[in-house]
Amino acid sequence: MTGADIERMIHLLARLPGLGPRSARRAALHLIERREALLIPLAESLAQTAASIKVCATCGNFDSVDPCAICTDSERDDGLLCVVEDVASLWALERSACFRGRYHVLGGLLSALDGIGPEDLGLDKLLARASRPSVREVIFATPATVEGQTTAHYLADRLSNCDVVLSGLAQGVPMGGELDYLDDGTIGAALRARRAF
Amino acid sequence: MVEWRDEAIVLGLGRHGESSAIVSLLTRAHGRYRGLVRGAYGKNGRGVLLPGNRVAAWWRARLAEHLGALRCELVDAHAARVMADAGRLDALAAACALCEAVLPERQAHGATFESLTALLSGLEAEAWPSIYVHWELALLRDLGYGLDLGSCAATGANDNLAFVSPKSGRAVSLSAGEPYRDRLLPLPGFLVAGREGDKDEIRDGLRLTGFFLERHGLTGGGAGLPAARLRLASRFGADPANLEN
Secondary structure, three states: OOOOHHHHHHHHOOOOOOHHHHHHHHOOOOEEEEEEHHHEEEEEEEHHHHHHHOOOOOOOOOEOOOOOOOHHHHOOOOEEEEEEEEEHHHHHHHHOOOOEEEEEEEEOOOOOOOOEEEHHHHHHHHEEEOOOOOOOOOEEOOOOOOOHHHHHHHHHHHHOOOOOOEEEEOOOOOOOHHHHHHHHHHHHHHHHHHOOO | OOEEEEEEEEEEEEEEEEEEEEEEEEEEEOOEEEEOOOOOOOOOOOOOOOOOEEEEEEEEEOOOOOOOEEEEEEEHHHHHHHHOOHHHHHHHHHHHHHHHHHEOOOOHHHHHHHHHHHHHHHHOOOOHHHHHHHHHHHHHHHHHOEEEOOOOOOOOOOEEEEEEEEOOEEEEEHHHHHHHHHHHOOOHHHHHOOOOOOOOHOOOOOOOOHHHHOOOOOOOOEEEEEEEEHHHHHOOOOOOOOOOO
């Protein structure tokens, strides 16, 4: 029905999150029909990004420069170090625009199922960063799952000798959340973490 | 169409595609079962499919040997209650990982379901480490490798029991076992006295049960104890038992 190049494009697009074979076909057609306005700029952008993308040696973030823009931003607070599971979590925190400290990307969580042990989390680098005199607080922003919290507790144990405050994200009622629709665990966590008005 | 409904405890889950997961459950009547949960990582699955949580499960498939589709509704959020406590969380993760490692699929293990339910409730108690060691003993018993801690294997006496034979899994009294101390496993007193164990006794208890779980190859072809169980053991300084032959 279509040429080999287009089939290959559809095949690759179908591997992106959120796209299946049918939606990839629609996206491919959309791009082809907008060759000048979309397809060529997208292809150039992808090629350029593929050539320039780097993993920040300091925090593990993706950027076209190393160290990344967050690590070199002099406006940020060196005293706050936020530990996240992956770059997606880092981007989520950046989206909130509430945190102006530095990050440390673990690249995974302790997981027997995925075969990730402590040695895979690059703890030496985290320990070295947390031991710097400028760091006042390490914030564990790992998921509120058994694996996420097990990892946070493990890291807290390992960092217990560093002269820093160790903290974790709060758990409770999400913005716009109605209690009737929340699971029992979240309601319990919210009650335990209640604050004075 | 084949289907069942049962009470279950979530043992673990692995991502399948973007939002689905293959979930492993320990059910009351059907044993350890896997199934595909669609939308497990979406809004509805969040907070429900965490290891240790008790759920009402509904499994259905076209043929019995298929993976099948699962739907789960939260009954008791055990995981959320222990998440803030590192030790209790390690115990919950270790228990789920052990069940996942040692229980055969699709064979009913009602006794283990009951004991795991009791353990998950008991994790909120102060004596949770003792409850955990007792749970591992119950797990060994349900698998057919129960330890006989009622009387001395050598003398038949039932007082001053201090060791366990690594070969027979039977208790040995202090006087009979003293000459062979290096070849025997210490038997922590709380396991026979019905009281709470201190930290050293918990360490010995975890060494004892860990030894037999590994020795009987229950953790799967020399794979050793699950990482979560090793983390729990290291919390009490319970390195694997090292016995002279």
